[in-house]
Amino acid sequence: MPTNLSARLCTFLLSLFLIAFALPAFAGPFEDAVAKFANEDYSDTDEAIGVVASSGNKLAFPIISALQDGRLMADPDSKKVYVTGTDGKSIDAATGEPVASVPDSASAVRLNNRLRRSVDAALGSLTLQSPDLGARLQAAQSVYKSHEETALEPVEGALAKETNRSVKTALSEARAAILLFKSDATEVQKLEAVATIKARGDQEALALLSDIGTDQPASVAKAAASAIGSIQSSLAVWSTVQNAWYGLSLGSVLLLAAIGLAITFGVMGVINMAHGEMVMIGAYTTFVVQEVIRTRYPALFDYSLLIAVPLAFLVAGAIGVVIERSIIRFLYGRPLETLLATWGLSLVLQQAVRTMFGPTNREVGNPSWMSGAFDLGQITITYNRLWILVFTLAVFMILLAMLRYTALGLEMRAVTQNRRMAASMGIATSRVDALTFGLGSGIAGIAGVALSQIDNVSPNLGQSYIIDSFMVVVFGGVGNLWGTLVGAFTLGIANKFLEPVAGAVLGKIAILVLIILFIQKRPRGLFALKGRAVEA
Amino acid sequence: MTSHMLTRSLDRGAAIFLAVVAACGILIPLSNLLLPAGSFLQVPTYLVALWGKYVCYAILALSIDLIWGYCGILSLGHGAFFALGGYAMGMYLMRQIGTRGVYGNPILPDFMVFLNYSKLPWYWHGFDMFWFAALMVLFVPGLLAFCFGWLAFRSRVTGVYLSIITQAMTYALLLAFFRNDFGFGGNNGMTDFKDILGFNVQAEGTRGALFMLSCLGLIVSFLICRAVVSSKLGKVLIAIRDAESRSRFLGYRVESYKLFVFTLSACMAGVAGALYVPQVGIINPSEFAPGNSIEAVIWVAVGGRGTLVGAALGAIVVNYAKTFFTSGVLAPYWLFMLGALFILVTLLLPKGIVGTFNAWREASKERRPAAATASAAAEDGVTEPKMAEKRS
Numbered sequence: 001m002p003t004n005l006s007a008r009l010c011t012f013l014l015s016l017f018l019i020a021f022a023l024p025a026f027a028g029p030f031e032d033a034v035a036k037f038a039n040e041d042y043s044d045t046d047e048a049i050g051v052v053a054s055s056g057n058k059l060a061f062p063i064i065s066a067l068q069d070g071r072l073m074a075d076p077d078s079k080k081v082y083v084t085g086t087d088g089k090s091i092d093a094a095t096g097e098p099v100a101s102v103p104d105s106a107s108a109v110r111l112n113n114r115l116r117r118s119v120d121a122a123l124g125s126l127t128l129q130s131p132d133l134g135a136r137l138q139a140a141q142s143v144y145k146s147h148e149e150t151a152l153e154p155v156e157g158a159l160a161k162e163t164n165r166s167v168k169t170a171l172s173e174a175r176a177a178i179l180l181f182k183s184d185a186t187e188v189q190k191l192e193a194v195a196t197i198k199a200r201g202d203q204e205a206l207a208l209l210s211d212i213g214t215d216q217p218a219s220v221a222k223a224a225a226s227a228i229g230s231i232q233s234s235l236a237v238w239s240t241v242q243n244a245w246y247g248l249s250l251g252s253v254l255l256l257a258a259i260g261l262a263i264t265f266g267v268m269g270v271i272n273m274a275h276g277e278m279v280m281i282g283a284y285t286t287f288v289v290q291e292v293i294r295t296r297y298p299a300l301f302d303y304s305l306l307i308a309v310p311l312a313f314l315v316a317g318a319i320g321v322v323i324e325r326s327i328i329r330f331l332y333g334r335p336l337e338t339l340l341a342t343w344g345l346s347l348v349l350q351q352a353v354r355t356m357f358g359p360t361n362r363e364v365g366n367p368s369w370m371s372g373a374f375d376l377g378q379i380t381i382t383y384n385r386l387w388i389l390v391f392t393l394a395v396f397m398i399l400l401a402m403l404r405y406t407a408l409g410l411e412m413r414a415v416t417q418n419r420r421m422a423a424s425m426g427i428a429t430s431r432v433d434a435l436t437f438g439l440g441s442g443i444a445g446i447a448g449v450a451l452s453q454i455d456n457v458s459p460n461l462g463q464s465y466i467i468d469s470f471m472v473v474v475f476g477g478v479g480n481l482w483g484t485l486v487g488a489f490t491l492g493i494a495n496k497f498l499e500p501v502a503g504a505v506l507g508k509i510a511i512l513v514l515i516i517l518f519i520q521k522r523p524r525g526l527f528a529l530k531g532r533a534v535e536a
Numbered sequence: 537m538t539s540h541m542l543t544r545s546l547d548r549g550a551a552i553f554l555a556v557v558a559a560c561g562i563l564i565p566l567s568n569l570l571l572p573a574g575s576f577l578q579v580p581t582y583l584v585a586l587w588g589k590y591v592c593y594a595i596l597a598l599s600i601d602l603i604w605g606y607c608g609i610l611s612l613g614h615g616a617f618f619a620l621g622g623y624a625m626g627m628y629l630m631r632q633i634g635t636r637g638v639y640g641n642p643i644l645p646d647f648m649v650f651l652n653y654s655k656l657p658w659y660w661h662g663f664d665m666f667w668f669a670a671l672m673v674l675f676v677p678g679l680l681a682f683c684f685g686w687l688a689f690r691s692r693v694t695g696v697y698l699s700i701i702t703q704a705m706t707y708a709l710l711l712a713f714f715r716n717d718f719g720f721g722g723n724n725g726m727t728d729f730k731d732i733l734g735f736n737v738q739a740e741g742t743r744g745a746l747f748m749l750s751c752l753g754l755i756v757s758f759l760i761c762r763a764v765v766s767s768k769l770g771k772v773l774i775a776i777r778d779a780e781s782r783s784r785f786l787g788y789r790v791e792s793y794k795l796f797v798f799t800l801s802a803c804m805a806g807v808a809g810a811l812y813v814p815q816v817g818i819i820n821p822s823e824f825a826p827g828n829s830i831e832a833v834i835w836v837a838v839g840g841r842g843t844l845v846g847a848a849l850g851a852i853v854v855n856y857a858k859t860f861f862t863s864g865v866l867a868p869y870w871l872f873m874l875g876a877l878f879i880l881v882t883l884l885l886p887k888g889i890v891g892t893f894n895a896w897r898e899a900s901k902e903r904r905p906a907a908a909t910a911s912a913a914a915e916d917g918v919t920e921p922k923m924a925e926k927r928s
Contacts, residue, residue, distance in 0.1 A: 271696045330883055335696045336610045337882040340837060343830050344878020351871035467707050467826065470700045505711050512708040516684075516701050520691040 038074035053122035075106040125154025140170035147177040198227035238378035251492025252392040256447040257465040258472035262484040264440035274346040276462025282312035282448020312445035320441025477525025561751025565744030588815040591750040594848040595808035599801040601847035608777035613702030615829035617677035621806025626819040628669030629729040673810040681802030689791035710824035725820025840888025
């Protein structure tokens with residue numbers, strides 16, 4: 001069959017010839033490749049994508065992403081290609097020079113499914129080397145999730161150039177994920193990959209290792225199984241740590257809300273149902289402070305909370321003193337009536353705030369030092385929760401010191417322990433009462449500043465905390481701040497550990513039922529005051 | 537002699553009250569049904585339903601007064617018993633809908649079909665029978681109150697601690713009933729009722745009959761409370777209210793007395809809820825809201841705690857005021873008024889309207905000539921018990 005052979009030879013030579021001619025175009029300058037987009041030919045477009053993506057030119061990313069979005073315009077007559085930006089401005093794709101307008105003869109470069117895949121791959125490898133750190137990290141993570149074999153080469157390329165440590169880790173994890181799913185990877189490569197992913201140790205590593213399939217070599221399957229086991233046990237530990245952290249965070253919020261109540265209830269035996277509204281007033285004080293700062297002194301925004309804390313203390317404290325002088329002092333010795341009167345007061349305060357500020361949520365911003373989060377092992381800690389915990393403990397310590405080392409604190413403790421004896425010793429109990437109530441309310445106001453950072457600032461803000469605060473005080477016991485501390489953190493942590501088991505609502509119900517049962521056992525709380533004085 | 541005068545004199549206020557309630561119970565439905573619509577004396581149907589609601593609130597107020605006014609137990613969770621009674625009735629009404637629901641399922645209520653229940657939960661069985669539902673109206677609140685009271689009173693949880701844990705109880709129930717998988721319709725509750733005992737709940741005749749029944753319920757509750765507080769048992773209750781430790785030292789089993797009256801009161805609240813639901817046509821978890829229970833307490837305080845007539849009157853007056861003010865231009869100020877009511881009543885009118893009126897009449901009698909002194913002195917012991925100055 002000579003004819004056949006010669007025909008084959010002919011074809012071969014012809015293609016060799018063609019390639020020889022085409023090669024300069026491949027290796028040629030960036031501009032030539034860009035011009036190929038204007039050829040209205042799918043294989044030319046494909047070649048152009050490959051060349052542009054590997055060119056290292058800074059225009060590569062805009063061009064390919066424009067191509068993906070149908071914003072790459074090509075003029076078949078002049079062989080000029082333009083990138084239309086999302087803002088409507090256009091540039092010349094080959095030079096990057098801005099152009100006034102794209103000619104009418106230009107049309108968007110068309111794609112088919114095969115080309116779309118090349119565009120995606122090209123974009124993936126381009127973002128892997130993007131100058132933006134966040135974009136690189138994200139690209140590496142998306143490769144990790146998709147573990148497409150085609151991404152192996154770009155990932156390895158990027159890995160070689162990468163200098164940032166966390167991106168480097170992400171890239172090597174992505175590489176490991178690809179190798180693990182690559183059917184022709186060697187056993188050694190796969191074992192190394194398993195080790196890399198095991199070191200990652202999170203939920204996603206677990207998911208990846210769990211679906212590597214059954215067609216793996218025995219040693220790899222075994223290594224994966226043991227890695228799954230060790231990841232699971234370390235995840236269990238971390239989830240305990242995470243629950244504990246959430247519990248501490250919730251406990252600090254509860255403590256902050258309850259601490260003022262503990263003082264008024266402990267010293268005066270007064271159930272202040274309007275306590276939640278003092279918290280709300282503190283939150284609205286923060287709102288007003290931030291509004292003033294926004295309109296007058298925007299530079300001070302980061303200090304807004306520091307300014308709001310003393311102000312909220314003064315505003316809520318002053319309102320507290322007024323309430324004590326005008327209502328509560330007439331009701332001493334009648335705790336049930338006090339409860340009703342202060343409930344009425346809470347309705348009035350809520351409605352007053354609703355009338356002044358409107359019924360909807362108000363925007364209270366986070367200063368820069370309170371927003372964001374950082375990772376600690378496998379858990380994420382947000383700055384606002386961390387600061388609230390720190391702040392709560394600081395308030396607690398200051399209060400404790402005040403009770404112990406100041407004259408007012410001494411008088412307050414005396415009145416708590418034995419009111420009549422204290423009065424006989426010359427303590428002006430009514431003055432102590434007013435100041436105590438003011439102090440309790442002021443601390444509720446401070447709590448409002450902190451809670452405005454994590455909760456909606458609305459007229460109902462206080463109501464959502466009042467029952468929880470009572471539970472904390474009743475659980476912890478009256479007249480002892482340490483009881484409140486222990487009560488708040490116990491309830492917070494118990495709540496967060498019950499939540500994953502029973503669900504948020506059932507967990508809360510379980511806590512309430514447990515407290516009701518606990519009260520039966522210890523009617524005066526965890527740390528009850530002993531002595532005849534409390535036998536009322 | 538004294539006890540004879542006691543019953544007679546006490547009955548005067550009570551008799552007027554009962555006569556008025558009975559007259560309203562008969563005349564209002566009759567006027568609604570017999571007189572032509574639009575006539576001057578005809579009571580519109582919406583008012584019958586509205587007043588029926590007030591009468592149910594009055595029963596709830598009576599039940600709170602029985603424990604707070606006469607035994608010193610301030611429950612901030614009585615709305616829970618009211619709502620439980622309402623839910624028992626609501627379950628009966630749901631089962632009566634049958635195939636007329638949106639999904640037309642003969643057994644499962646609409647919300648269960650919607651939530652993909654395959655069969656009726658066990659606690660829904662029996663509620664297709666009225667007698668069973670009626671029994672549950674008494675039994676469920678009674679059982680909860682018995683268990684709760686047994687635990688609380690035995691370990692001597694008193695005063696504000698008790699108030700707070702009753703509030704926690706109703707709050708826990710509120711959260712529980714909001715859940716869809718709890719089997720009581722989640723936050724939508726139950727509504728769209730059709731029949732009660734074969735009568736259309738929307739029909740004017742049924743509404744009239746329900747109103748009449750509510751008045752009857754109020755009369756019966758009043759008589760029961762009256763019987764309890766004027767018996768020897770009632771005297772012990774008052775002794776417990778005024779000096780719990782002393783009563784205990786005298787040899788009374790304080791917790792048993794408290795438990796009895798608390799359970800009785802919860803059953804009454806359950807009946808009030810059961811009468812309430814067919815008249816308003818809906819029951820949902822918001823009835824468990826702690827705010828509702830506290831509001832019910834203020835009705836009693838306004839009317840006069842420790843006076844049964846006062847409690848019922850307070851419920852009707854405050855709720856009438858609420859309807860009046862929340863429907864007009866004054867609506868944004870209603871909460872100011874309600875709040876001020878709480879504060880002013882506790883500060884200035886601790887005995888409530890009826891209690892203050894009684895005290896005033898008492899004082900004017902004592903100023904009468906010496907001839908009347910003897911009878912006045914006899915009556916002194918029989919009027920409503922005075923409030924202790926200090927109580928915990």
